[in-house]
Amino acid sequence: MGKLKDTFNPFPTTKYIDPRYFCDRETELEMLKSAYKNDRPITIFSMRRMGKTGLIKHFQTHLNSSKKNLCIYVDMFSTNSDEEFVEKLVNASILALNNNKKGFLSEIIEVFGNYKPKFTLDPLTGAPGLELDIRNKSDVKMSLAALFTLLGSQKKRIHLAIDEFQQIANYENSTNIPSTIREYMQDTKNIRFLFSGSQRHLLLELFNNPKQPLFRMVDQLILEEIDSKKYKEFIISQFDKANRVIQPEVVEDLLNWARSHTFYVQVICNKLFSLPKKIIENTDLKQIKYSIKKELEMNFIAYKNLLSKNQYKTLKGIAKENIVKSVRTKYFTNKYNLAASTANQSLKYLVDAEIVYEQNTKKGREYKVYDVFFYRWLQEEG
Numbered sequence: 001m002g003k004l005k006d007t008f009n010p011f012p013t014t015k016y017i018d019p020r021y022f023c024d025r026e027t028e029l030e031m032l033k034s035a036y037k038n039d040r041p042i043t044i045f046s047m048r049r050m051g052k053t054g055l056i057k058h059f060q061t062h063l064n065s066s067k068k069n070l071c072i073y074v075d076m077f078s079t080n081s082d083e084e085f086v087e088k089l090v091n092a093s094i095l096a097l098n099n100n101k102k103g104f105l106s107e108i109i110e111v112f113g114n115y116k117p118k119f120t121l122d123p124l125t126g127a128p129g130l131e132l133d134i135r136n137k138s139d140v141k142m143s144l145a146a147l148f149t150l151l152g153s154q155k156k157r158i159h160l161a162i163d164e165f166q167q168i169a170n171y172e173n174s175t176n177i178p179s180t181i182r183e184y185m186q187d188t189k190n191i192r193f194l195f196s197g198s199q200r201h202l203l204l205e206l207f208n209n210p211k212q213p214l215f216r217m218v219d220q221l222i223l224e225e226i227d228s229k230k231y232k233e234f235i236i237s238q239f240d241k242a243n244r245v246i247q248p249e250v251v252e253d254l255l256n257w258a259r260s261h262t263f264y265v266q267v268i269c270n271k272l273f274s275l276p277k278k279i280i281e282n283t284d285l286k287q288i289k290y291s292i293k294k295e296l297e298m299n300f301i302a303y304k305n306l307l308s309k310n311q312y313k314t315l316k317g318i319a320k321e322n323i324v325k326s327v328r329t330k331y332f333t334n335k336y337n338l339a340a341s342t343a344n345q346s347l348k349y350l351v352d353a354e355i356v357y358e359q360n361t362k363k364g365r366e367y368k369v370y371d372v373f374f375y376r377w378l379q380e381e382g
């Protein structure tokens with residue numbers, strides 16, 4: 001076998017790189033373009049790790065090809081209060097504006113002068129940041145007003161993507177970020193909003209509860225699995241571009257094993273690609289599946305120890321069945337040796353803890369183990 005070139009791995013598992021490494025999502029991209037063009041706010045919702053952030057970055061990469069647009073991306077995952085929300089939003093905006101217009105930082109002082117702005121530089125990336133002295137709810141409201149006035153005065157069309165937006169529902173003593181955003185949604189002409197998140201009940205509450213300020217104000221895009229035919233072609237072509245071969249039946253097997261769930265597919269493909277082999281065969285996939293399960297086993301055992309016996313039995317039953325509509329049926333309770341009420345209580349716990357995923361389909365509710373690798377470990381080893 002000839003020596004393989006030290007090729008860049010085309011299967012990123014933690015970040016978006018560029019359109020060459022991004023599979024499909026054509027329909028979703030069209031929805032995002034339409035919402036943007038016609039000035040409708042939009043929310044992307046999916047299970048965790050289905051590809052929301054990747055899709056947002058992919059869309060913003062597309063928008064960035066025109067000088068008329070300016071993209072802001074902010075991830076609220078680590079925020080715990082209104083104050084942190086504002087600080088993150090201000091920082092992301094400043095970063096985007098500063099990249100756009102050099103020497104912009106001095107203008108900021110004027111806008112945020114009341115909040116004793118302190119400039120910071122990220123020691124790793126060198127990115128400029130701003131520390132604001134935001135002490136109370138009125139500061140939150142006023143500094144958001146300052147930010148939106150600043151954004152509203154820009155000549156460009158601004159795409160503002162707020163990822164993990166559901167986090168605001170977890171803040172303690174929260175005031176009213178949604179109602180403030182609603183005001184600016186209505187008052188500013190050049191800002192297009194995109195929200196994204198994965199905790200369905202929190203996100204749905206923000207947009208589908210009539211008592212909430214953002215009720216029915218946004219389009220909703222539910223991100224599902226990438227079509228397996230398209231993913232298969234994509235994976236084969238990535239290997240082909242590196243002058244390598246992955247057998248089609250290996251790709252089918254891996255997509256099925258990973259339930260076509262984007263992140264898990266990417267991890268398996270990344271690992272297969274990293275093997276120093278020209279032709280990837282079934283035995284390689286078998287080896288990778290085994291090593292993934294072993295690598296994560298201690299985490300899975302720790303999970304197991306946190307659960308009660310009945311919760312674990314219920315969980316394992318769901319894994320063995322792949323998908324279940326109910327855990328109260330005679331079939332399920334007999335097979336896994338559970339009382340119907342116990343199984344149901346356990347299910348409720350597992351759903352709340354996001355170990356089991358509850359999805360609404362046209363045929364009713366369905367349950368499956370949320371984490372794909374845990375699911376396969378439970379089925380095959382646990």
Ligand SMILES: Nc1ncnc2c1ncn2[C@@H]1O[C@H](COP(=O)(O)OP(=O)(O)OP(=O)(O)O)[C@@H](O)[C@H]1O
Pocket residue numbers: 012013014015016017021022023024025046047048049050051052053054055198226262263266
């Ligand atoms: N269409 C795609 N083609 C190829 N890779 C993708 C695609 N979508 C996402 N990915 C990659 O899969 C990984 C996980 O996706 P991403 O982080 O976008 O998911 P997420 O839904 O935002 O996850 P989380 O819920 O954890 O925030 C990333 O490395 C991302 O680049």
Ligand SMILES: [Mg+2]
Pocket residue numbers: 052053054163
């Ligand atoms: Mg994400």
